[in-house]
Every structure is written in C-alpha cells, then in structure tokens.
Amino acid sequence: MSARGVAVRVGLGRGWTEFRQRALDVGGLVGELWPWVIGAFALHALSGRTMGDTALDVGLQGIPGLLAVSVVYTGLLGLSLALVTDQSDGTLLRMKAVPNGTIGYLVGTVLGRAVLCVETALILLVLSAWLFEDVQVGRVVTWLFLPGVLVLGLLAILPLGVVVGAAFRSRASLGLVTLPVMGLLAISGVFYPLASLPRFLQWVGELFPVYWLGLGLRWALLPSQAVLAEVDGSWRHLEMVGVLGAWAVVGLVAAPVMLRRMARREPGSTVRPDAAGQG
Amino acid sequence: MALGGAEPVIDVRGLRMSYGATAVLHGVDVRAHRGEVVALLGPNGAGKTTTVEILEGFRKPSAGEVRVLGVDPLTGDEAWRARVGVVLQSWRDHGRWRVAELLDHFARFYPPYRTPFAVDELLELVGLTGQARTVVGTLSGGQRRRLDVAVGVVGRPEVLFLDEPTTGFDPEARQAFHDLVHRLTDLDDTAILLTTHDLDEAEKLADRIVLLVGGEVVAEGSAPELTRRIASRDEVRYSLDGEFFVHATEDATGFVRELFEQHDKAIGDLEVRRASLEDVYMTMVRKQEARP
Numbered sequence: 396m397s398a399r400g401v402a403v404r405v406g407l408g409r410g411w412t413e414f415r416q417r418a419l420d421v422g423g424l425v426g427e428l429w430p431w432v433i434g435a436f437a438l439h440a441l442s443g444r445t446m447g448d449t450a451l452d453v454g455l456q457g458i459p460g461l462l463a464v465s466v467v468y469t470g471l472l473g474l475s476l477a478l479v480t481d482q483s484d485g486t487l488l489r490m491k492a493v494p495n496g497t498i499g500y501l502v503g504t505v506l507g508r509a510v511l512c513v514e515t516a517l518i519l520l521v522l523s524a525w526l527f528e529d530v531q532v533g534r535v536v537t538w539l540f541l542p543g544v545l546v547l548g549l550l551a552i553l554p555l556g557v558v559v560g561a562a563f564r565s566r567a568s569l570g571l572v573t574l575p576v577m578g579l580l581a582i583s584g585v586f587y588p589l590a591s592l593p594r595f596l597q598w599v600g601e602l603f604p605v606y607w608l609g610l611g612l613r614w615a616l617l618p619s620q621a622v623l624a625e626v627d628g629s630w631r632h633l634e635m636v637g638v639l640g641a642w643a644v645v646g647l648v649a650a651p652v653m654l655r656r657m658a659r660r661e662p663g664s665t666v667r668p669d670a671a672g673q674g
Numbered sequence: 675m676a677l678g679g680a681e682p683v684i685d686v687r688g689l690r691m692s693y694g695a696t697a698v699l700h701g702v703d704v705r706a707h708r709g710e711v712v713a714l715l716g717p718n719g720a721g722k723t724t725t726v727e728i729l730e731g732f733r734k735p736s737a738g739e740v741r742v743l744g745v746d747p748l749t750g751d752e753a754w755r756a757r758v759g760v761v762l763q764s765w766r767d768h769g770r771w772r773v774a775e776l777l778d779h780f781a782r783f784y785p786p787y788r789t790p791f792a793v794d795e796l797l798e799l800v801g802l803t804g805q806a807r808t809v810v811g812t813l814s815g816g817q818r819r820r821l822d823v824a825v826g827v828v829g830r831p832e833v834l835f836l837d838e839p840t841t842g843f844d845p846e847a848r849q850a851f852h853d854l855v856h857r858l859t860d861l862d863d864t865a866i867l868l869t870t871h872d873l874d875e876a877e878k879l880a881d882r883i884v885l886l887v888g889g890e891v892v893a894e895g896s897a898p899e900l901t902r903r904i905a906s907r908d909e910v911r912y913s914l915d916g917e918f919f920v921h922a923t924e925d926a927t928g929f930v931r932e933l934f935e936q937h938d939k940a941i942g943d944l945e946v947r948r949a950s951l952e953d954v955y956m957t958m959v960r961k962q963e964a965r966p
Contacts (some may be wrong), residue, residue, distance in 0.1 A: 397786070398752060398786035401782070401783065401785065402783060405779065405782040405783055412771070412775065412779070413770075484766040485762060485764025485766060485767040486767040488762060488764065488767075489767055489768070489825070492730070492755070492758075492760040492762065492826075493784075493829075494753070494755045494784065494786075494787055494829070495752050495783055496780075496783055661727075661732060661734070
C-alpha cells in the first residue's frame, strides 16, 4: 500500500478513536444534541395547526428542516470550528510533523464529523418518530431514499466546512461565517415553505445546498401529500440532485486547495508565544 | 562529536529572519553531525524557537541556506519528514487520547518509510510504562513532556529537534530527561539540536553549544572551549600585609608573577578564579541587552 494509502487508513482509525472518545463523553454528547432535542419538542408544541390550505401539520413539516439545520450546524459550522481549534491548539502542527500526518488528520476529522452528523440525525429521527406518528419511518422508500439524501447532503456540506475552517485562523473570526449561515437558513425554507417567500429570496435560497437538503429530507420523511406545499408542487428531484451534486463537486475541488494552504501556513503566535514577534 | 569528513546533517548558513520590520535572526550559522548533541543556548527572545521552526520546515526564512539531511526543509517531502523528529512545545492537543493509543497512532504513519519504535519499548525508554492507559490531558507537566519526546522519536529519526525540552521541570524530572537524551544519541546515532535558556542544561547535554543572543551567534564550541576562548577576565584575590584585594585581569599568570616580584612574602591568601561559563553567558547577555 502506498504511504498515502497508509495515512488514509490511519486516518480512518483516528476518526474511529475520536468517535469512541466522544461516545463515552456524556457531557459533550449532551452539548451536541440538546439544540435538536429542544427543537423537536418545540415543533411538537406547534403541531395541531395545519399549514395554509394543505392538511399538513405545521410541527411535522418542520422536522425534516430541523434535520437539515442539524447537518449544517454539525457538518459545516462544527467542522470548521474543529479545524480552527486544531490549528490554534497545536493538533494540526503535531500532525504536520508526522509523514502524511495532514492526510490522516483530515480523513479522521472529516469522517468523525460525518459520523456525528449521522448519529445526530438518527437520534433526532427516533425522537421525531416518537413525537409525531406521521413521520414516515415505517416506509421502505424512506429507508431507501433517506440515506441517499443524507449522503449527498454531507458530500455537499462537509467540504464547505473544510473550506471555511481552512480559511479562518481564530474562533473569533469564524463568527463572520455564523451570521451569513443563519441568514441562509432563514431563506432556505427549512421551517416554513420556500414558496411563501418573495420570489427573489426563493432564488437566492435555491442557489445553496441547505434548501435542497431540506427538500430531499421532506420527500423522504413526510407523507406524500406534503409535496403540495413545495415550489411548483414538485419534489424537483433532478434539480435536487443537480444542485447538491454541483456543490459537492465544487467543495471537493476547493477543499484540498484550501487545505494545502492551511497546512503550509506557519505556526501562529497563539500556539507558541515564544515563536513570533520577539527579537 | 563531529566525525572527520562526514557531511553535517544540519547545515545552516547565513540564516536571516524578519517579521515585518523586526529582524529576529541576523545571519546565523549552525552545524550538527550524526550522533552529536548541539545546544542552541540563549535568553528568551534570542531567536531560538524561530531557528528551530525554520529547520523543522514550519517557517520560511527571509534569507540564508538551510539543509537538514541535505534537503531544504521547505521542500522536504514526506520521506524526508519521516527521518526528522520534532518535539513540540504545545501541551493542549490530543488531551482525550490515552498515552499508548496516541503513540501507536503516530507510529502507524511510519512503516512505508522506516520501522518505528514498538510502543512498549518506547514507553519504557521515556519512563511512561505506568501511564500507558492514562488520558493525555491528565498527565503531569513532566510526564506530558516525556510523551512529547516519545512522539518526536517514535519514527527513530536521524535528526531530532527539541525546543525548550525541560521548561517547567523539577530537578528530578530534569535529570531523568537528560538521561533520556543520552540514551537516544547512544541508541541510534541521532543528531539532536535542542534549544534552552538554561546554561547548566546546555553544559550537561551538549557536545557543542551555540550561544545565540539577539539573533546572532556570539560564541560556539564545547563548554570548556567556550570558557577558554571567551572567558578572558579572571579574578585574582590576595592579601597584602593583611589587607584583602580583588583584581580582575586578562592575564592572571602575569599579574601574579608581578605581584610576587614586587611584594614577595607580603602576599598571602592567593586565589585565582577562572571566569565560569555562567559568568561569560551572563556578561554576553547583558552586553547584548544593553545595546540600543
């Protein structure tokens, strides 16, 4: 096996070890999960009302959106935060000192995030199925489509997390990203139908992967009549796969470039106060 | 010690480094051969860490020629990286890993290039056998530093960089660490470049000391050589007719000869003190710091 192949395999082991460490850390797990649990209960409190002229429950309709938001938070913001933290606490530098360590680090970190995203989604799904009897977890098609949509969504979103994490050096500056992402969530139709937004905001929302991930999740999880609340009354499968796929391609091309930039970056004074600025 | 004719494994000439308008290194030369321990000795801010980071390939110098194992560290590939060991100063990373688990993880990157240490053997070498299952974040400062060394040498490097290895150690931990460094050079003929601001440590560990003050090499040699070469002013204490005197001189022997010629038996309590390396070090540091 080539040296890089070895590093990829070691990276898989790294992701697994870090996953185990996290699974045993109850406090950390609660910290990752509480927003989604509260969100699910909040949606449950909203249920009982129907949306517009459809028979669709307002709370139920929000569940796939919540799932999409959790993927964006964990996969994009969480991953970029992890990368920035590892740059400043010396983790990345230590991996750089090992042959092909950067590869192993990345494989481990991105894989760890992907697993966390899936784990969060599963827990949220189980909770939703318990709260809302109309979440379609009993259908065969759900279990055929849901993994596909999730994987495509992760492929579109995780590389973005890498790009963002590699572009910033400090947690403080990462705040610059959080705000636009919040804005993006607001126009991505995750909690209320995109069709109810002004036309130009719809177009902006449709440019980004969040809306399409949410759409795919609604398609996989909601009763089929929910399609009536969507733009054009259609699940728009072709566009869904097209836009998510395009973001995945762009991200997978951009991520390694940004990473090489990050890996070449010199150690900062945050790690080693003795290193810079002193003469 | 330097072997006659052998190529140095670390070869730095005219190394310069500036951060913006601030020059940190003004033309530094350092060489080290296989099996040799070289200490980069200097006060805080002398440019030691910057020098080491350039040698490790983590920082781009402003000017100068740098070769580590015959390769410019900036262009060093992963095969080169596998031959170089780096002991880092950071202490916050990988806090949730267990000691043996982390060493095993790092060891796994090396087999395509070279045979790494077996984890048990390495734990024994650095004295962490009892902490194999300890969570890294709960290690004491000295234990954490020994783990850093273990991570640095896990690939049996040909060149090892140690940046301030014993900062914050108690005397006992320091002694154990010095034993470890000696074992490493004996074991694999590793060349070691370490930085320290502690003269005593440089004297104990290094075959050669490079005294770096204010970004310049002000002296270089073995500890006795350095003392001989630059410790010019010795101290002569004596009594003349029961009165005590202290005289600083560059020629103690000549001064004493004259003293006896002039006063003969009136001289008593004669004592000649060579300036110690410590005196020399302190003098140089003070001289440098007094410069504008």
